Amino acid sequence: MYRFLLTPRWWGINVFVLLAIPFCIFMGSWQLSRFEARVQDHRAAGEQAAAARTEAARPLARLLPVSTETSGKQATATGRYGKQLLVPGRELDGERGFYVLTLLRIDGGKALPVVRGWLPGNADPAKAPAAPTGEVTVTGALQASESPGSNGVTAAGGLPAGQTGAISSASLVNLVPYEVYDAWITLAKADSGMRAVPATAPQGTGLDLKAFQNLGYTGEWFVFAGFVVFMWFRLLRREAEFARDAELGLVPDHDEEEATVTEATAEAEATIEAEATTEATDQTGAAGAADAPQDAGNIPVR
Known part of the structure; x- marks a missing residue:
């Protein structure tokens, strides 16, 4: 059959x-x-971030360019604060607010974007405290330039003057008159009553x-x-x-x-x-x- x-x-x-x-x-x-x-990358990124918080800060130049191994590491840089911008529409602990971003001119040349802290509510220049004057040394977690769709970053334009939607060299180069590092740091201790912005894991290392x-x-x-x-x-x-x-x-x-x-x-x-x-x-x-x-x-x- x-x-x-x-x-x-x-x-x-x-x-x-x-x-x-x-x-x-x-x-x-x-x-x-x-x-x-x-899953393994996600676990490793979490362990790396936890270890980075206890490691000694290293000079910025030794951690560039940003990679999955150096993202989140504590970096230190010395310079003078320059132009200040606001980054609207950012959430922290479930509350909506904005970042206060200030460009740190290193040796009077290239600028490093520094997130000095987070404030609740709508982005308002009057709420943002002025940056310290004179030469300063900052320490914070190193981060890669943002891209649309990551960590609440939007590609929408039309923002008011003095604001940027993404913290990236490609976006900031059109807003400041000097060259910008393809990286940024978020201060371990926020300035002037603001709340510190936690570091994020590199893209592609999460669930x-x-x-x-x-x-x-x-x-x-x-x-x-x-x-x-x-x-x-x-x-x-x-x-x-x-x-x-x-x-x-x-x-x-x-x-x-x-x-x-x-x-x-x-x-x-x-x-x-x-x-x-x-x-x-x-x-x-x-x-x-x-x-x-x-x-x-x-x-x-x-």
Whole structure:
């Protein structure tokens, strides 16, 4: 009754199943490994941030450029405060407010953005205390330039004069008349009654949407493997019933039966191919963030 398994059509079906199941399992395991790697990065970033708070501060030049290893480290720099800006729409402990950002001119040349603290309410220059005069030495957690979508950063423009939406060299270079470091620090102790802004983990080292997207893909690939097995069993049963009916003289239209088998096989192939294409597109779209580990993340580290 199962001699039909030796026909060319069923050879093709069986080869497809034998290739599709290992492929789905491999892709599911790969996505699971990516999720586990992100979990490990998240844990390592938390441990690094905790250790950084107790480490001795090092000169800024020794920690640049900012990377996943140096982000959050205590840096020290000496210079004179220059232009002051406000960064609106920033939350701290669930309360909405703004950062007070002042450019520190180092050796009278390049400027380092320094977040001197956070204040509640709408961004108002009258609320922001003036920066200390004369030469100062600051100490705080080193951070990478922000990018839209991280830590509440918005790409919206149209802000009033004296405000910036992101703390990044690309944004600040248009607002100040001097060169800006591609980094910034947040003071360990805020100035003049403001609240200190905690450092954040580097982008791509937390349990963000991309991490859970990897976990979702893991489940999908394993479901597809089960779907292939189910469809193979379903086709096998239908073909066996057809063979049994043929032996009893109750033979349906064989062309219709063959069309059903072919359609089911094509559906399984198309489903797996479409998922692989979608996943490849998502991974390509995330490549930019992976290549820029210096961007600030969106996971606050207290």
